[in-house]
Amino acid sequence: MKTILTTITAIALLAPVLPAIGEDAAEVKITADKTQFLYDVKEFTVKPGQTVKLTLINPADSVNRQPHNILIVKPGKKDVVGMASNAGLADPTFLTEKNAIPESEDILFHSKLLQPGEEETIEFTAPEEPGDYPYICTYPGHWAIMNGVMKVVK
Ligand SMILES: [Cu+2]
Secondary structure: OHHHHHHHHHHHHHHHHOOOOOOOOEEEEEEEOOOOOOEOOOEEEEOOOOEEEEEEEOOOOOOOOOOEOOEEEOOOOHHHHHHHHHHHHHOOOOOOOOOOOOOOOOEEEEOOOEOOOOEEEEEEEOOOOOEEEEEEOOOOOOOOOOEEEEEEOO
């Protein structure tokens, strides 16, 4: 009997530290504004290591007809990656093959460059390190206002 109780106690104690198998994925939908260079979601929160399904929608009835993408970057790296995207204009393939994604080790996850009427869902595992992870659109000129923050909170 004592052995059984000990076993039960051990399982109860272990349970909270087991990996979060089957934990719900965070599903986030972000829509680009039809007129301004803005996302409708400025902030969302996920847990460290959580599966994230992030959908970016560029509305078919966009008034400004701008392409948009979304990149999640390392904490504090919004401006560095944004400036790199402005510099990308010098490369004729930047807006086509490269989806307006600059070459940078500060980029963690990204979508393609989406035209009006397109949407894409990217799936990734949230960083283990808690912090504020900026997301930006790197179509040149957008990032300074077309941005938000993915908060990773335990
Ligand atoms: Cu944009």
